[in-house]
Amino acid sequence: MIKANNPELKSWVSVPENSDFPIQNIPFGIFSVNQSQSHAATAIGDQVLDLAALHSAGLFNGIDLPANVFEQNTLNDFMALGKKTARALRDRVSELLSEGNTELKSYDALCESAFHNMADVEMHLPVHVPNYTDFYSSEQHAFNVGTMFRGPENALMPNWKHIPVGYHGRASSIVVSGTPFHRPKGQTKADDANQPSFGPCRLLDFELEMAYITCKENQLGDSVSTEEAEDYIFGFVILNDWSARDIQKWEYVPLGPFLAKNFASHVSPWVVTMDALKPFTVEGPEQDPEVLSYLKYDEKTHFDVKLEVAIAPDGSEEQTVSNSNFKHMYWNVRQQLAHHTVNGCNMQVGDMYGSGTISGPEESAYGSMLELSWRGTKPLPMKDGSERKFIQDGDTVIMRGHAEQNGVRIGFGEVKAKVLPAK
Structure with a gap:
């Protein structure tokens, strides 16, 4: 067992009930307070813990860490140290926060400077994203969209159950939760x-998507097998990969999404490590027809992560419109990375890979308004008396996710964004 994952661990830091950030999580993010230089932190309960301050105080001695690795404004340099180092750090932070350990607790001056209330800090995009790939790996979502446009008999394209379909997206317009954006324009x-x-x-x-981030590079021309893939995947965030459906319908033939997808994609600010999610792996669906050899895998690689989407009309309370689960994926992350690299494509530290819209088998688990309103034919009634076919100006969309078992809840925080009128 990874030490930090021990469900028996308790922290001397107060952790509210149903917090996303118990001592078993120890995610990584980038924060600033009072307009200070942004740098690395972890989360415990409703507190942000400054990793740079702990490192400077010598509390990470014995772990091979560069002196300024947590003073950077992204996690890339830290992630590039590898998962073994990240695991050692997670274990050490967990040790420092555990009941009975006084190394940090008794260090009053350090505690005063290193702990910050989440409400008092600004969270930033946690990684520099050199490249972004978006997959299309939920069978229910692909079936729903295909049914709308081609009928149920031809819903899935002939290649869909043979390859993890994906496309290269725009990395520069990935932004952190809380960043408002303007409605896109186009033809x-x-x-x-x-x-x-x-x-x-x-x-x-x-x-509604999840995204994973790579922490290891392969050389151009080399591939990554499904067995090796886990060594490359550092952790996960929740991803809202916005779509302009009417723009996409006109532009996508023959080369796929362009302006319909490159105007904004929002991510949650905390990177939850793959290590922290290991206890929540589950079996995936049976894949029929049998996949080619390079896509076969042995270990459980689907994740039981409950997901929800809420809409808050301008000036009104939020309303949940979808409850889905990350386990509703046909193609898993190992297969996605193996397929991505089988032609020799080189991965970089910080690259981000979206799962594709995650839709479950029930209508309440659909992961987009296109599906929830079925192309606008079934408007969703809202608490304020309005209805939604698609997202309106002034709406704030909020996504949340967590995994839970054996009394341990590992969450991601939230990703939220408000839609402003087009410029």
Whole structure:
């Protein structure tokens, strides 16, 4: 067992009930307080713990860490040290926070400077993202979308159950939770129009996704097997990969999404390590037809992570519109990375990989408004008396996720963003 995952551990730091950040989590993020230089931290309960301060105080002696590794404004240099180092650090932080350990608790001056209330800090994008790939790996989502446009008999394209379908997205427009954005503009074409028109997107949609981040590089020309993939995956965030459905419909033939996807993608600020999620792995679905040899895998690699989406109309309380689960994936992360690299594509530290929209088998578990409102034919009633077919200006979309068993809850915090009118 990874020491930090021990479900019996308790912390001397107060952890509220149902907190996403118990002592068994120890995620990593980048924060600043009072406009200070942003740098690395972890979370415990409703507190942010400054890792740079602990490192400077000598509390990580014995772990091979560069002097300034936690003073950077991204986690990339730390992640590049490898998962063995990250595991040792997680174990050490867990030890320092455990009941009965006084090394940090009795260090009053350090505690005063290193602990910050979450409400008092600003969280930043945790990693520099050199490259971004978005997959399309939920069978229910692919079936739903295919049914809308091609009918249930032809819902899945012929390649879908043979390869983890994906595309290269835009890394520069990935932003952290809380960043407002303007409704995108572009070309659209109505079914009854002879020519396209230009203007703000009318069918703005969220996409409920998870994303993983790599911490290891392979050389150009080398591939990563499903057995090796776990060594490359540092951790996960929740991803809202926004879509402009009307722009996408007009532009996607023949090369796929472009302006419909590159205007903003929001991620949660805390990177939850793959180590922390190990206790929550489950069996995936039977894959039929049998996959090619390079996509076969032995270990459990799906994750039982409960996900939810809420919409808060401007000035109104939020309303949950979807409850899904990360386990509802056909293609798992090992297969995605193996397929991504089988042609020799080189991964970089900080690269991000979206799961694709995560939809479960029930309508309440669909991961996009396109599905929840079934192309706008089934509007969702809201608490304020309005209804939603797609996302409107002023709406805030909030996504949350957590895994839970044996009295331990490992969460991701939330990713939220408010839609502003088009410029």
